[in-house]
Amino acid sequence: MKQKKTLSRGMKCFLYVLPVIILIFIFGYLPLWGWSYAFFQYKPGRALLDCKFVGLQNIKDLFGNAVMQRNILRVLKNTFGIKFLGYVFSPLPMLFAVLLSEVRSKRFQKLVQTVTTLPHFISWVIMFSLALAMFGTDGLVNTTLHNLGSETTINVLNSDKHVWLTQVLLQQWKEVGWKAIVYFAAIAGLDQGLYEAASIDGAGKMQRIWYITLPQLIPTYFVLLIMDIGKFLNSGIDQYLSFGNALNKEYIEVLDLYVYNIGIGSGQISYSVAVGVLKSLVALVLFASANYVSKKVRGSSVF
Template sequence: MQTGMKAQAYPAAKPSAWMGRFMRNRWLYFMVFPGLLYFLVFKYWPMYGIFIAFKDYQPFLGFWDSPFVGLKHFERFFSDSNFLVLFRNTLILATYNILFFFPLPIVIALMLNELRQEFIKRTVQTLVYIPHFMSWVVVVGIAYIFLTTEGGMVNELLVRYGGEKINFLVSNEWFRTIITAEVIWKETGWGTIIFLAALAGVDPQLYEAARMDGANRLRQLWHITLPAIRSTIIILLILRLGHFLDTGFEQIFLMLNAMNREVGEVFDTYVYSVGISQGQYSFSTAVGLFKSVIGLILVVVSNHLAKKFGEEGIY
């Protein structure tokens, strides 16, 4: 044994790489935490409640002690005579939103992007943003004031120019048009925010090079602006399809009446009337789960198609 041998010195334990990254980016994680907490508490944690759709839930027995019934509520829902009517009404309104509402924020964002006067641009932005902050009660109240047969401005103009009054508020033919118009007026301006942010990231040198090559404003829009925001449009479209069957409960519930219920009753209002008013919690949960599954399928399929055509998708 060598008596002069020094004791071996072991290096001090170093913190893990994960902890090091966490400490370096702790303030970023701190800012992310409230949003993550929101999704955990209000989105993921309540998902255990979908098991109610497979039980005959009774509040006095509780969640776990209520009897298990399997697919009974789904079979009842699909065999119900109201299913096809609800599906048709929801599908038509959802299609109207995709065809008429979704493109409008893109169009308005492109128009605002072409404005060179900052004062006019900001004024228009403010005016189109304001309706978003109004509740649906206010929006529907405004629609009633404009469309009522008793002094409504639209009917007064029709009479003044030789037409006849139209009872828009109880008309099956006008119900879907009014619903879509209200959505467009309220949400179009707010939807331009993301597209304007995407347009702000377009390199101005691309426009300068296009102008030097003789491209006019329309060609610049087609060959530079739209391709630059194409990925943003596709991602938002995919996310929109995830809520395809969510036509909005509050707005439609406020516009419904006995005369237009045939074309206005959708899954959201049906869930309210059956689940809340009649206390059929398991059945209404089954209806909501059906909507969620359809939305999930649409997201997966549309994301797959986006990747197949060379886009990024959402995952």
Template sequence: MAAAIQPEAKKAIKSSPRGRWLDYMWKYRALYFISIPGIVYFFIFKYVPLFGSVIAFQDYNIFKGFTGSEWVGLKHFKTMFEHYDFLRILNNTILLGLYDLFIAFPAPIVLALLLNELRLVLYKRVLQTVVYMPHFLSWVIISGIAIGILSPSTGILNKALSLFGIDPIYFLGENSYIRTILIGSGIWRDTGYGTIIYLAALAGINPDLYEAAEVDGASRWRQTLSITLPSLLPTIMILFLLHIGKFLDLGFERVYVFLNPLNTENGEILDTYIYKVGLLSQQYSYTTAVGLFKSLVGLMLIVIGNVFSKKTTGESLY
């Protein structure tokens, strides 16, 4: 009788959620194996440092360590919101985040739609390669290119303006231009590379839908509105949710290479502020509080955005 029950027990175990999960992992063991380096990287450099967030609630002393430093509660968070520089820099970061969200984020979608309309395969591949290339340039190189173009004495842009009788403009030396330069350089660098996911999603759209639309007399514009964009919506929403999580995280290198004493009023962001105050002034507890604030805002935006997306489009991260 025990022998008869044993196969049934094995079958029940296998059909349980845990059993199915183990079977799935074994089936795709090769993929899980090659993902190990990525998991290790994120564990060491993303999760382990979370334990250091405790110093945001301490007057941290590097000689006393975590256990010996004095606990001060929310002191550094209070100081953060009372500091004029922090409020100014937070305002800069929010404005740049909004520009990035409403201008830079849609740019790869528009470019992917344009590339998808090309019918000459060779030309399409060459153009894709050209627009992908800037992504692999470092921000130091990109800043050098921008300085060369925007230079008041030798820059191409000022040379062109002089043809119309306009005096040279020191673009990188004026607060009014720095935000445009930061967003514009980001669009130039990352728009092409950002089209990869959208082009993959476009390739997965059933061509029969377009054929049926053509039979019904739909124009290319109508096909884009009625077929292409609705088919892209799940991909757009997932990437949008991931993007808003980095709303206050614009990237240290991207901004730092363009900063100088003449444009910091509008150009300095939280990342460069953390570097200046934390590493150069050694206020570790205060800047950890600023970093923790950034993380909490990002988490809150993802949760709110996920709920909104799930209710309106049915797409969500979890």
């Protein structure tokens, strides 16, 4: 009797949440049927089943077809290049937090934090507009150079040189302050006794940073880095859509943008889905591995 009662309560609870599960199913799982497009030679305007079934040919083409292969390689190179260059800058938020928290004036700390976090909350479209205002051909830098009598025009936004570096630096400008917050919180939670003991033993500021603060932040740094590597292929698209143009296209087209361009831009649905399928699978493996490593490092998993 009692058994039955708990079961019906559990059922009732489930029925309440069922609409949410259905929503999740419709928008999270139902799109998987779209993967079938990868196995047909889909032509827009026709029903999928009227199109020619080609099996794995589309996926083979990605690696066999010379043009496709060249494009995929280029796009992967861009995705990897921008990401790796980003990793070079990955200790920056940690260093920023460590140094800023050593500054005596709390008010100055607060001010710097407030201002540096703001760019995180603006969109990449706004970023592009700000970049145009500063570095565009009619932007502040160039008009000033001309006023000073220089003949050259610096055109970083509109050139095929240093595209990766420009994009990564923009990311740093936008995100360093935001990413530093985790480290500020971690620093605030460190045991103050250690610092006092070190001071009594005669350790200077730099020694305290080097031997006490940094070693305790390194695990956080690695966990965040690993999680970021887990999301490696999801480079996002907003930034590259905003900053991409005909001149830097060769170097700015990352995987997501490429999928968009061939799928929506030129209507090659089947190929773009094939690329997307491979991406989703690789991303899943990457994420699982990152989760596994992170579990080893800190003893708890994300999922």
